[in-house]
Amino acid sequence: MTIVSPSVSALVPALELLNISKQFSNNQALSQASLRVAAGSIHGVVGENGAGKSTLMQIAYGLEQPDSGMIKLDGATLILDCPQTAITHGVGMLHQKVSWLDQLSVLENIVLGDKIQSYLYQTNNEAEKELRQLRREFGFDFSLDQLMANLSYSQRQQVDILRALYRGVRILILDEPMALLSASQSQHLFDLFLLLKAQGISVVVVSHKLVALHHICDVISVIKQGQVINNVEPKDVSVAQITKLVVGHEIVMPQAENKPNVGADKPILVVKKLNCLTPSKNKAAQTYLLKDINLTLYSGQIVAVVGLPGAGQHLLLDVIAGLSGFDRGDITISKRLLPAGAAYGIAQARKLGIGYVPDPVLALGLISEFSMVESAMLGCWAPKPFFSRFKRRRNLEHCTVLMKKWDVRPLNAKMKSGYFSAGNQQKMVLAREINQLPQLLLLNQPTQGVDVAGIALIYQQLFELRQRGSAILLVSDDLDEVISLADHVVIIHQGRLIQRLNKSQLTKQRLHLLMTLGANDE
């Protein structure tokens, strides 16, 4: 399977979705939505959660069938009844949740679904040759013989792209590809897009990250309430204007107020010379996961910890929350000293007034089979004795009030937690934790999957919490978010805190530089 060179028809769109309508039970997901993707273009698709972007893409890939409407590929009308058909016609899709078999190599993973020539014994020589060539052409930075387990998320994503190329993809759809990537990895991805574009392959990117899309896309389509309401070219419009189209009104991102006076100098969290080593019987083989971390958080402060993936920021959060142990140093929370040793337990942490919004929220923060009201009770039991009875009606009212405040939809506290969309789940867990009025709130990717309006709401709530005197420790890969929220930023690099910046010193470039180089600038 070779790459088809840019075809004759720069005029015939590579992919056309015309007047697509789709209804799920009571929900009209799409009504007469139309999308045209030009050959060899990078096409962004944006919209709020629930606007219909995922449904439209699923139809383009054959995962769902439209109730009405037409799909055309290179001008020819097609019926895509299943992904296999879509793949044969050159449509490929990358899902956000990358899924590979860790125990097999890259090569074995890619050829897994190929037609079986021999049931008993088969070598992969031909496939290997072709894959090697593709790898060279596009400059992927992994080897075919590597075990999948050793690849990072960003590399796995690239394997996904390689497989699509191997199958002769002409239109590549990516669903939220940058959500879990760092800034530098996103840049690498964009370079890849340009290479694909040069080969005449169309790239469709569905994302919330308007700034990134504005940077890379040729065209951006805005989906709202099941329809494609606008197709804009980034060279003509600004990010703010696109935001306005998406949400319907201007979103003013809340700003932090002046430093609150409440207990302004009360240290809530004091971390002194924290050291964490890799668990290993052989002392010589141990490496530092966290080295000599010194960090102090005062009440009414939002401090962000940024770093490349794996630099240690997530571990730091886990250690403070009592989920991981540490080897040396001490942590003092609200005047309570926690010595080194095994994890002291999150139940204890909650008693000390710590709230934790984990990532991912569904797997860790909620129980999908529980109704939302029951999920909202998770972790809030600590002060109650074990034999206490819970009052269902009052809990229900309380939960509904919370849901209303945070605009969690649909407003049904009895519905199963798993049925809510990712953004609403995120908001609910934040609601639950903030409602406990914690002294110290730990946040791990707090706005993952949340749309623009939701993000504004979350920032607002965080600022209010800060105003009340709580301390907030934030870990986020979204540098824009860090700049919006944080009073101070500490950069973590290979387990060490290397720099601390004030709000006034924050720029994206500086953060980026420090994260990657790990050195003081200036």
Next chain:
Amino acid sequence: MDLTDLSQWFGLIDASIRLATPLLFAALAGLLSERSGIIDIGLEGKMLVSAFAAAAWVANTGSVWQGVGVAMLAAMSLSLLHAFACITHRGEQVISGIAINMLALAGTAILGQHLFKLGGMTPVLSDGYRLGNIEFVSWVPRDDSLWSMFYWQLLSGHNVLVYMAFIMVVILSGFFKFSPLGKRVFAAGESPLALSRAGGSVNLTRYGAVLAGGALCGLAGAYLSIGHGAGFINNMTVGKGFIALAALIFGQWRPVGVLLACLLFGFLEALSIRLQGLEFFNSGYVIPVQLIEMLPYILTVLVLAGFVSNPAAPNALGRQE
């Protein structure tokens, strides 16, 4: 048992191999099924119906190899039921297995009584109506030498199904290592999402694995009633299906590991039979027969207790994705 008598040890190992065989077939069946992601608690029931089917068929028609075939069909039909419930209808896999065990127990009793009116048994089968043993060559002398005992007790003269069981271990090892189909089964159990993204059919793969497992269970049951034993007795599997499951876990879901685990359990069972009625270190205190009966089950629990969780278990085992 005289611990110094070498021939007794050989006899013990010989018995171990014979007792391990049904466990091995059943455990390998469980291996195929669980590697594809489907829990199989119903091994016991499948062994039981196939034991019954084989014995009943042979009692009525006299053809031994047909009996084996019928046994396999019987077990495979239960496998089909299990697959239908778990794969197509996403039913609870453990419950399906329990239902199959119950149906097997009741069904064999009812059918047995209806057909033979012997209280649920089949008539006792004489030698011509059982699977034969295979001897390799007969010119090896039978005497007290080590080689002779090794040859006659361990190597040659086992039932044909015993050899088949060992061959299956080799076949399955190769299957998972070299065959693309084997890789698919592996993928179905580790990450069905990856398999479906790759373009393979998870359901089809699982159906195939479960049915193949059924065939192996059929061999286990056939061995019990017309290979090792001489007919079907009510509830003759007495928990062997579950011990096979424990062997699967102990063997960490790998064919060779499973083989070793089954040999261990076979050895323990053989040992417990020999201990029956013996005096406890010449103290005059006889080991109660019930304790001997309990031994295989207690040892299974100990074996399971010896592990701290099962990282080797197929990732998607039992999950409905």
Next chain:
Amino acid sequence: MMNKSLPSWVNSLVLIVVNIILALIAGAVVLMATNVDVIYAAKIVLFGAFGNSEGIGYTLFYATNFMFTGLSVALAWHAGLFNIGAEGQATLGGIGVAVVCSSFENSLPFGLLVVLTTVTSALMGALWAFIPGWLNAYRGSHIVITTIMFNFIASSLLVYLVVNVLKGPEQMASVSPIFAQSSWLPYIHQLNLFGDSLAATPLNISFFWAILCCLLVHFYLHHSRFGYEARAVGFSAKSTDFAGINKGRVIVITMMLSGALASFVGLNEIQGGSHQLKLEFVAGYGFTGIAVAIIGRNQPLAIIVSSILFGALYQGGSELAFNIDHIGNDIVLLIQGLVILFCGALEWMLKPNIDNWLKGAKRKREQHGFD
């Protein structure tokens, strides 16, 4: 446009009823294959179970056992555990009851004796469930296998105790001596609740204890913190760690409670029914408990109903075996398996059809203007 939709439990109820009917039909097919007149058999079963006060008495007597084992299975299920060991736990409970009765039958006042038997039974059952529970929580041992192994061990233990320890020296049969009448639980027909009209059956006051247990378990599961934690553990591993719930402790405690519930079969059967320890006194009730729990969708209040259903099946079934020559109790076991199959493993099979049928029925009602 949105009309008030049917409450979700209606769908569940219809689905269960349909599945039960399927199981019964399948059982009837097997009966027909063995040359039994199905209509005649059905009449015997129904009359045997509900036709007279004797039948009803036996039905409720069996139902008491099933309530205990059904609750046991259901409680464990909510914590994500398949307790297949109710059989063995009930055996241990019976052993406990028998030992206490034979030791203290004459020396303790009745009230104290009952308390002692109940507590001992519960402790024995809890112990028998504790080991598999602990192994599952802290060693990851598959609970289905360990509990089944413990069933086998329990039955061997029972044989040993009855034959070697408890059996009277001059007795031939493998049973313990009959306990003194002062230790017997009062029969319900002796309580003169409805005048003298009740026939003599083994139905005894442990029936009320069973109902009370159902209510207590219901309260425990849905209105108490421990029940909440148990259900949380049943659904998800990681979120519960995150919430600070001690998963291991929850599993062990739930299994112990589950074992205690199953053990009360000993109270009903031995202190209330036969007044001696017999070898087969559990007789598969542990496995019936699984079917009972499944039909009751693991909800304690519904288990009261499903226990009575199975009690009727057992009583009717033994009448059937009595009346028709070549049918043993295996047919009841078969129907049990079919129920577990259709209501447990295949429970979703007909759901789309039933959903559509119910929607259609609702629409027709609206069109005709009924309300």
